Amino acid sequence: MLAIVCPGQGAQKPGFLSPWLELTGVREALASMSDAAGVDLIRHGTESDAETIRDTAVAQPLLVAAGITAADCLVGGDGFAAGTQADLLAGHSVGEVTAAALSGVLSTEDAMRLVAVRSRAMATAAAAEPTSMAAVVGGNREEVLAAIEQHGLAPANINSAAQVVAAGGAEQIKALIAEPPAKARVILLQVAGAFHTRYMAPARGELADFTAQVSVNDPLGQCPLVSNAGGEILTDGRRYLDLIVDQVASPVDWEACMRVFAQRGVTGILEIAPAGTLTGLAKRDLKGVALQNLNTPGDLDAATDFLNEHGENHFGESSDEVDPDKEN
Numbered sequence: 035m036l037a038i039v040c041p042g043q044g045a046q047k048p049g050f051l052s053p054w055l056e057l058t059g060v061r062e063a064l065a066s067m068s069d070a071a072g073v074d075l076i077r078h079g080t081e082s083d084a085e086t087i088r089d090t091a092v093a094q095p096l097l098v099a100a101g102i103t104a105a106d107c108l109v110g111g112d113g114f115a116a117g118t119q120a121d122l123l124a125g126h127s128v129g130e131v132t133a134a135a136l137s138g139v140l141s142t143e144d145a146m147r148l149v150a151v152r153s154r155a156m157a158t159a160a161a162a163e164p165t166s167m168a169a170v171v172g173g174n175r176e177e178v179l180a181a182i183e184q185h186g187l188a189p190a191n192i193n194s195a196a197q198v199v200a201a202g203g204a205e206q207i208k209a210l211i212a213e214p215p216a217k218a219r220v221i222l223l224q225v226a227g228a229f230h231t232r233y234m235a236p237a238r239g240e241l242a243d244f245t246a247q248v249s250v251n252d253p254l255g256q257c258p259l260v261s262n263a264g265g266e267i268l269t270d271g272r273r274y275l276d277l278i279v280d281q282v283a284s285p286v287d288w289e290a291c292m293r294v295f296a297q298r299g300v301t302g303i304l305e306i307a308p309a310g311t312l313t314g315l316a317k318r319d320l321k322g323v324a325l326q327n328l329n330t331p332g333d334l335d336a337a338t339d340f341l342n343e344h345g346e347n348h349f350g351e352s353s354d355e356v357d358p359d360k361e362n
Contacts, residue, residue, distance in 0.1 A: 036344040037260075037300045038120040038136065040101045042127030042286070043093050043225070045308045051079025051096070053330040054103050054307075063106065064099060070146035071095040090160065090226050094128045094153035095146060097308070101125075101132035102142055104307035104328050108337055119345045122298060123253070124260040124291045126312060127191075127230070128152070130278050136306075138254035139271040148278075151244045155237035156282060160227025162236075164204040167225050168211060171197050173218030181215040190230040192287045194315045201228035234283040242279045250275050265290030288312075292319050302344030304328060304337060 054060050061076065068075045073095045078087055087093055109119065125133035128149060135145035167190060170178050175198070182189055182200045187210060191199035200210055200220075207222065214220040227233060250271040253259055259268045261277045264287050268274045292315070295303065302324040305313045309327035316325060326340040327333065 035121045035300045037122040037303045039305050039312045040125035040129035040132035041311045042129045045311050067099045067146045070143045071150040075099045090157040091153045094149050098132045098149045101306040120257050127286050155240040159237040165228035166204045166207040167201040167223045168207050169221045171219045173215040178215045185210045188231045192289045194319050201231045238283040260291045260294050262286040265294040
């Protein structure tokens, strides 16, 4: 039972697209995605420094393009095929746009157009007033959530059993760092604003206007998508796209997605480039599940073997049917 997962903002690193450009057809594909997004993905993915690619309007298109590129190379030039070879498909935050492209819900062009609108709208909303985010690691979950609320903040990301990201006013974040919950560490994140909170409401409205005009499909094959909205399991493309829009100003519940993986009996998780963040969370919360990162072309052979081993439903082998009562 295979889950393919797509990382969110913060996973990007300077030069991380460089190795992929050595493969035939990648430069041309990235040039086409650059045109759709209005961002020079080749330059930013190979030459720009960490500060430049931290910019929301640059980071998000880069991440979606990287995921599509890696999936295309994995399955011989058709990223949609990667999605159909999985039993579950999910993305963290902007990674949901990547997942929508890999599943066939969105075309590559529309995915890049959507992430361009999303990233610019979120950057504009973030610039409206001083806001920030901080990861709260450890501590008792109820006490952590209570402390976040007491400081006038919101839990923007529920990443794992041991990590919640708080978001809100910059001064309130500073106060939380100065007065952390018992047995917890609070780490300031280098982000532009309070994403996935009420501060992003203007961005949500702009994205909703855009997606109303976008063609959407149901996921290809038999691979449901797992949403950041409480782990809702979806086979309807329009519903998935609506939740991607809502997600801009709503919490990302990745812990719920991992619970779905456990309930569905996932045996292997493949994280698409730039990989490592989500498999890192799974290593702590999903003991015994095999993990594979696809970061560079050098990982393609291992990733292919991983697909063959864990994607049984799509490689000519039979597996037990999923218990419908396990859906949440």
